Amino acid sequence: MRASTLALRAAVIFALCGVGLGIGMAMSKNHLLHNAHAHINLVGWVSLFLFALYYKTNPALDASRVALVQVGSWIFGGALLGLGVTLLYGVGPQYEPFAAIGSLIVFASLLIFTYIIFRPQASSSVRPGAAPAE
Template identity: 45%
Template sequence: MPAQVRVCEPAGSSRRFFLEAATCPARLPLGTVTTHQTVWEGPKMKASVLCFRAAVLLVIAGMLWGIVMGISEDHSTMPAHAHLNLLGWVSLFLFGVYYHLHPALDRSRLASLQVWIWIAGTIVLTIGVALVHSGRAIGDPIAAVSSLIVLADTLLFGWLVFRGDLTEQASQRSTVPAE
């Protein structure tokens, strides 16, 4: 007689976990598909939510920066301000929309990693560009390296977009426990 298994699967994910009845929590009856996380993982933020929250924080920072530039009448760091608003607000928000429209990808660790790299790269690039336009030579290598990080992260996002069809097809497959 085969061992009973519980199928624990995050909704919209291509990952499937088979747990012996003895190791799966009793609150999950046989055949249950979890909707939030796997049994052994804690709560996980979706990539789209991370994008939207970070975008709001970065646009607030960008607006405050713009107000300070206007009050001080020193617009020397305007290119950095523009980078922050375009990469931090517009791009992150668009990433969030894409991830929200592709639920299987939205919960993936790779999508979350892509977003975190983008956030860090955007902040460091903004600082580097601000230093350059403030006349500080140390900003050049900071801006250069962070530009390459943002470019690499753009390529990662592109790869996720083009392989998205594979992820969505995998999440639609049925899971049948082995006998």
């Protein structure tokens, strides 16, 4: 599977959870989980959508293993972070390690993305004026 496809599919699932939680908070007038809502939407929906757009501009990278690992680890870490923060604020502090481990995995994924952006061939992989893929 292409990295952009995985990122977009996961982004939509995060959006369903994040927006669902937002509506739940608004209806119940209980904003206790606003942190979880913010991170599920921003780390899940928005960031993954942006990764997908970036990988779409670069078909070779989109098909690469490193991009798939970057997106996969972001999804796993983001899900753990979202779940951890939800349980931390909704149930109790014993769930903090989930959020902590999730955030470290998201950070590791960000390091992989930093490597992708800074590696020498990154600038030459999108040719100006090239026809868009697909």
